[in-house]
Amino acid sequence: MSDTILKVRNIETYYGPIMAIRGISLDVRDGQIATVLGANGAGKTTILKTISGIMDPQKGVVEFDGREIQKRDPDWVMRQGISHVPEGREVFPFLSVNDNLLMGAYTRSDRDAIAKDIELVHSYFPILKERADQPAGQLSGGEQQMLSISRALMARPKVMLLDEPSLGLSPRLVKEIFTIIKRLNVEQGMTMLLVEQNANIALHTADFGYVLEVGRIVMEDTTENLLQKEDIREFYLGIQ
Ligand code: ATP
Numbered sequence: 001m002s003d004t005i006l007k008v009r010n011i012e013t014y015y016g017p018i019m020a021i022r023g024i025s026l027d028v029r030d031g032q033i034a035t036v037l038g039a040n041g042a043g044k045t046t047i048l049k050t051i052s053g054i055m056d057p058q059k060g061v062v063e064f065d066g067r068e069i070q071k072r073d074p075d076w077v078m079r080q081g082i083s084h085v086p087e088g089r090e091v092f093p094f095l096s097v098n099d100n101l102l103m104g105a106y107t108r109s110d111r112d113a114i115a116k117d118i119e120l121v122h123s124y125f126p127i128l129k130e131r132a133d134q135p136a137g138q139l140s141g142g143e144q145q146m147l148s149i150s151r152a153l154m155a156r157p158k159v160m161l162l163d164e165p166s167l168g169l170s171p172r173l174v175k176e177i178f179t180i181i182k183r184l185n186v187e188q189g190m191t192m193l194l195v196e197q198n199a200n201i202a203l204h205t206a207d208f209g210y211v212l213e214v215g216r217i218v219m220e221d222t223t224e225n226l227l228q229k230e231d232i233r234e235f236y237l238g239i240q
Pocket residue numbers: 015018020038039040041042043044045046047087197
């Protein structure tokens with residue numbers, strides 16, 4: 001089995017006096033996709049923000065590549081090799097699609113490799129080549145999601161954190177984007193931690209899954225096993 005590259009142990013994170021995540025532990029294995037499933041408000045975004053340094057946990061440890069990274073600032077975490085694709089995409093609307101991609105590579109100076117990576121991103125998302133000179137704000141929601149994922153890839157991360165890439169997209173686009181997420185994993189070896197409300201697509205994309213309810217992990221298993229569990233089928237997949 002592959003090694004654990006990202007290890008979260010017993011983290012607790014608060015908004016003021018409110019504890020949003022209550023002692024979360026999870027593992028992301030090198031080369032795999034792990035997913036955290038949960039309803040609105042379960043704490044999915046808070047987990048990712050705690051890993052990427054946007055929020056500090058009150059307790060607990062986040063270990064990446066054998067090194068503790070909790071309570072470091074987001075820029076430092078990103079430079080260690082963790083790219084966060086935030087909920088709601090957050091592209092730079094007035095910059096061109098191409099400049100958004102270059103923003104993703106701002107920590108790098110290897111110009112030839114950056115140009116090659118733009119070509120690689122274009123091979124996965126050809127629409128971004130077609131729209132290279134347009135302001136990112138003019139892209140559709142799906143295209144902005146593609147750009148947000150691509151911008152994160154431009155940092156050449158070891159792990160990508162994906163916050164609800166399905167949000168607000170049509171079923172057809174969700175399928176298209178998740179097919180590419182899986183291809184990036186299989187073809188580029190990209191390790192990912194994916195948080196999702198759309199349990200169906202997440203369980204069919206990831207290798208290992210955690211179920212989050214009100215800030216706690218209540219179930220964890222391979223996605224293959226989770227897909228067979230009655231509770232998951234009934235409450236998360238809507239299968240009677
Ligand atoms: P969503 O899919 O809606 O983003 P989520 O699972 O990502 O949900 P979080 O955004 O992590 O959930 O929120 C976890 C809990 O923390 C929720 O109860 C939420 O109301 C609370 N929370 C989130 N942001 C804040 C904030 N800025 N101030 C106070 N409480 C917050």
